[in-house]
Amino acid sequence: MLHTIRKIGVLTSGGDAPGMNAAIRAVVRTCAFHDIKCYGIYRGYEGMIEGDFIEMDARSVKSIINKGGTILKSARSKEFRTKEGRAKAYEQLTKAGIDAFVVIGGDGSFTGAMVFNQEFNFPVMGIPGTIDNDIYGTSHTLGYDTALNTVVDAIDKIRDTASSHNRLFFIEVMGRDVGHIALNVGIAGGAEEILIPEEDLGLDRLVESLRRSKKSGKTSSIVVVAEGDKIGKSVFELKDYVDQNMEGYDVRVSVLGHMQRGGSPSCFDRVFASRMGVKAVENLLIGKSNYMVGMKNDVIELTPFDQAVKGKSKINKELLRVSDIMSI
C-alpha cells in the first residue's frame, strides 16, 4: 500500500553548498504546485530530532534562489546515528504530520535517510548537495559548478601577483577524497601540476616537472593541490621541500579554505537545483522512495540510495592528459 503524501519535509544536512537554497525553493514550490504542504526542517537531522520545523509556502522562498548557504541551516548530527535519535525524529515527524522528506546533502546524509527509511518505512528522497562532486550516480553535485568558478577566480587573482613576482605558488583547494575540483581548476587556472588523491605524482617528479617548466622559459608557476593529495604532504610541507630542493624560485602558499563553499550559485547550479527539486517531490508523490536524484547525461534521473552511497565518483583520466599537454 502506498503512503498518500500530504506533508513533505525538506532539510539540508552536512556541509553547506551553493544552490541548497535554490533546491529548498524548488521543493517548496513543487509542493505548492501540487497542493501539498511543505515544512522546512532546521539544522539537518538535529532539527528533525528536536522538532524544529516551519511551514513554508511558495512566497516564503522568494529571493533565495541566488543566495549562498542554506536558510534552513545545516549540521552534522551524532544523535541521528543512534537508533534512539532516529526514533525521536520519527516521533517528531509523525507529530507534525510530515509523511515524507527530501534531504539535501552528501552521502553521509543519504545513509542516514536510507537507514531511517528501512526502520520506519518512511518515504525519503535525496538531492546531492556538496561542492566536492564525490557522489556516485550523478555527473554533478549541487554547488560543484559554483565552487569551480569561485576557485578559478581566486587562482586568477593569485596568478596576477605570481607572475608579477616570478613566483611559484602552491594553492590548496577542497577535496579530501576526490580530485574533481583540483583537476578542473588546475586546467582552468593554467596550473603547472595538479596533485590529487587519486594519483601519486611523487615529490621527485614534481620537482623535475617544475625544473623542466623553468627551463622552458616559464617565470612563474602554480601547483594546485587537493586537500587529500596522494603525496600526503600539506602545501606547507611541499613548499619546504621545494625550497630545499630547487633554486631560483620564490615559493608561496595559499590555502583557499571556506570561501570555496559560499557565494551566489551559478546559473547551472540554480537550474540543476530547480530540476532536482521538482523530480524529488514528484517522485515522492507517485510513491517512489529511497532514491537520490541526480544527473546522468544531462538528464535528471534517480539512483537507489544503496548504490549512491556505496560508490565514489571517479575522476576523468582524460583530464590528467589534457592538463599535461596544456602545461607544456
Place this chain on the structure above:
Amino acid sequence: MLHTIRKIGVLTSGGDAPGMNAAIRAVVRTCAFHDIKCYGIYRGYEGMIEGDFIEMDARSVKSIINKGGTILKSARSKEFRTKEGRAKAYEQLTKAGIDAFVVIGGDGSFTGAMVFNQEFNFPVMGIPGTIDNDIYGTSHTLGYDTALNTVVDAIDKIRDTASSHNRLFFIEVMGRDVGHIALNVGIAGGAEEILIPEEDLGLDRLVESLRRSKKSGKTSSIVVVAEGDKIGKSVFELKDYVDQNMEGYDVRVSVLGHMQRGGSPSCFDRVFASRMGVKAVENLLIGKSNYMVGMKNDVIELTPFDQAVKGKSKINKELLRVSDIMSI
C-alpha cells in the same frame, strides 16, 4: 593516402564567444606537444584570404586562458563564400605551408570549412564557439556556460531594483533562433515567464499569467524574452501592450546586448575549450577531417560537419515545465 600534417592553422570566425582564447591556446599547445608548427590566422576567413598569419609557440598563448574575446580577432567573410575567395585562401595556406586548420566558430563557419574541404581536400576540424548553444551534435557550445552566468548576474542586479519598486521588467537576452539562454536564465533568475522562439505563449496568456502572479501576492516580476521570441514582438512592444492592457504595473525594459558575449570564461568553458583543442589537433594528426568536436554525455566526441550544420539543437522541454512550476 593520408596527409602528413606539419603545420596547423587556427582561426576564430563569426561572433566571438568567451573561451575562444582558451581554445586557441589548447590548439597551439597541443601542436607544440606533438612538435607540430602552429599558425594563428587573423580575422577568420578574411585573414585566411589575405594571408594574415602568425606563428605561435607554446609561450605565445600564455595568460590568455582567462581572457574574453579572441586574440586572433574574428570576422564574417563574404569573399570566402565565393569560389574565388576560397581559392585565394587555399593559395595563402599552401604558400605558408599550412596543411590543416581548426576553425572555432558557429555553423556558418563550419559550412565554409566543409565546402573548403570538399574543394581542396584540405583537412579541417571545427570547434563550436558561440554563446547561443544552437549547434546540433554537441550538448554545449563554447561560451554558452559563461554567457548564462553573465546574464544571470545582470538579472540579479535588475531584480534588486525591480523588487525595490514593485516593477515588471522585460529583459531581452540573446538567442535569435533558439531559446536555450532565455530558458535557463529565466529559471535561474526566477522569471515569471520566458518567451522563446520555440514556443508561442501568446500575448493573452502572458497578460493572464502576469495578472495571476499579481493576485498571488507577487509585487514585482521579470519576464525574460529571447531576441527571436515567437510572439514576434520586441521588448518595447511588449511593454506597450502590457501598459495598455494591465493596470497597477510600472513596466520597464532592459536589453542586455553585447555584454553577454564578453567576460572571463567560466571554469567549465576553459576546461571544455582545452579538451576540444586537444581532440581537434590529435584527430587531424591521425588523419581525420571534416568533423566538429563537441560534447555528448560529458564525453568529447566528433560529429561530421554535414550533420552538425544540418540540424539545430533542441531545447529541453522539461525546462519549460520546471519554469512553470517554479513561478507559482
Place this chain on the structure above:
Amino acid sequence: MLHTIRKIGVLTSGGDAPGMNAAIRAVVRTCAFHDIKCYGIYRGYEGMIEGDFIEMDARSVKSIINKGGTILKSARSKEFRTKEGRAKAYEQLTKAGIDAFVVIGGDGSFTGAMVFNQEFNFPVMGIPGTIDNDIYGTSHTLGYDTALNTVVDAIDKIRDTASSHNRLFFIEVMGRDVGHIALNVGIAGGAEEILIPEEDLGLDRLVESLRRSKKSGKTSSIVVVAEGDKIGKSVFELKDYVDQNMEGYDVRVSVLGHMQRGGSPSCFDRVFASRMGVKAVENLLIGKSNYMVGMKNDVIELTPFDQAVKGKSKINKELLRVSDIMSI
C-alpha cells in the same frame, strides 16, 4: 525646546541605490545602541502617508548589509507633494509615536523632508542615496561607487567583443543631469570619447576624434554617453550619424539600463552607509534637524537641506583633461 527623541523612523525614497540596505541597518543599529526605538517606513513617503510601518530591532537587519535594493522598498509619492498628503503623513507618524525620521534618497526626497520639517517642526535628517552623485554638499552619494564598478565591469565585457571585431561601440550610461558616472567609467573603461551633459563636444569633433584615433592605429573604440549628453542625441542617433559620416567602422550600441542600479554594494558604500547612519541618528538625538549627512574631504559632515537641494555637484574638469590624454 528640544524634542526628546524616543522613536525614529527610517525610509528609502526615490530611485533605489546599492547601499540603501546598509544605511537602513546603520540607522536601526544606532537606534538600538542608544536604546531608541526604530521603525521602518515602507515605500517612501507613500508608506508614511498610509502608516505602513514596522518596528525594527538590531537583529531585524542582519544579513542585509551586502544586499542591493532596499528591503523597505522605495517609491515616488505625488501625494506627499500636497499639503494634505503631508498632513496625513504627520498624523500617521504621530499616531505611531515616531518623533523623527531619517530619509535615504535624492534631492527630491530632501525637499519633501525640508517642507515637512517647516510645516510640522518635525525633526528630519537625510542620507544621500543615488547612484548619480548629483547632490551638492557631499563628495559622494551612496551607491555611486558601486555603480561605477558595475558599469566598468560591463564596459570591460563589451570591450572584449568590440576588440575582437574591430567595432565602435556607443555605450549609454546613467546620468541625466550630471556626467560623473560617464566621466569616470569613460576613463576607467579606456573610452575614446565621453559625452556628458556639462560639455558639448559637438558631432563634428566627435567624428574628427574617431577618425584621428583610427588613423593612429586603433582598431576598436568605445564612446561612453551619459543619458543627458549635451549633444542631445540618443546613442541610436549617434550611431546613425557615424554610420553616415564615417567609413570603415562597424558601429554598435549598448544601453546599460537598470542593471546599473543593482548589485551588492562595494566596500566603500557599505562603510560610507554605516558612518552616515550613525551620524544621522546621533545628530537627531542631540537635537539637530533639517540636515543632509554627507562626506567632505573624507569626513562625515552635515549640510543644511536648503543648501543641499539648491546646488548640483560639479564634475571635476581635471578628469576631462585626463581622459583626453589617456585616449591618445
Place this chain on the structure above:
Amino acid sequence: MLHTIRKIGVLTSGGDAPGMNAAIRAVVRTCAFHDIKCYGIYRGYEGMIEGDFIEMDARSVKSIINKGGTILKSARSKEFRTKEGRAKAYEQLTKAGIDAFVVIGGDGSFTGAMVFNQEFNFPVMGIPGTIDNDIYGTSHTLGYDTALNTVVDAIDKIRDTASSHNRLFFIEVMGRDVGHIALNVGIAGGAEEILIPEEDLGLDRLVESLRRSKKSGKTSSIVVVAEGDKIGKSVFELKDYVDQNMEGYDVRVSVLGHMQRGGSPSCFDRVFASRMGVKAVENLLIGKSNYMVGMKNDVIELTPFDQAVKGKSKINKELLRVSDIMSI
C-alpha cells in the same frame, strides 16, 4: 638649471597592487601626449641595475588598464640599497638616455628613489602603489580600494557558510603595520570584532564580546584580524584560545592570503592611477622632482618624498566606534 626631460623611465617596485598597470599606461600615454619617449624598466630596481629596459609607445599599453599585477613585473632589490648598485643603475639609465623616472611602489621604493636623487641629482617621482594604504601624505594608495572589495567579497562567501553552520570565523587579512583593510572590511563584512595593529583589544575583551554577542541571539560571528594585530596572536592561536575558553562555538580559521593582491582594478583605482600618472609626468616636465603624487581631499597633490617616507598613515578612529555600534 633644469634638466630638460627627453626620456622618462617607469618601473613598479615592491609588492604588486591592482592598478599598477593602469598607472604604467598613464605614464606612458602622458609621455606620448607630450612627445616624450618612455621606457619601461623591468623588475623594479633590479631591472634598472641590469639595464632591462623596453621602449613603450601609446599603443604598447593598450588593454592593460583592467589587468591586475604589473606587466613590468616587480621585485625587491638588495643591490639597489648599496651605493654600488645605485651607481650601476645610474650608468644604465644614462647609457639609455633616460633622464627621469617614475617609480610605482611603497615607501621602501620611495626611499630608494630619494637617495638616488640625492646622489645623482636625477629627477624622480613616486606613485604610491600598495594595497595596505599605509603611506603618509595620501588618503589612498593605489590598489587599496580594489583590495577592500576583493576581501569583502571573500568575507561574504565565508559568511554564507558561517551562518549556515552557526560558526565563529577568524579571518586574517593583510596589514602588518596598519589596520586600514581590517577596519574597513570588518565594518563592510559585518564583523563582530576587528583586531588591528593600532589597538590592543586584549584576549579577555575579545572573549567577553563574543559571549555578549552570543547572548544577544547571534548564531554566527566573524572576527577580522589584521596580520599584525596588536594582541600578537595568529588566527590559529586565537582559535585555540577561544576553543579553550568558550563553549558552544564551532571555531574556524581562514587566511585570505595573496589573492588579496590580485584582480582587475576597481573603477576608483583605474581613475586614480590615470590621474596620478598624468600628474607625475607633467610635474617632471616642469622641473619638479623628489615628490610622491597622492590624493588629499579628492585632489591630486604632491608630497615631498622625505615627508612621505617618514610618517605612517593613521587609521580613522571614528571607524572603530562605527564598528562597535554596528556589531550591537
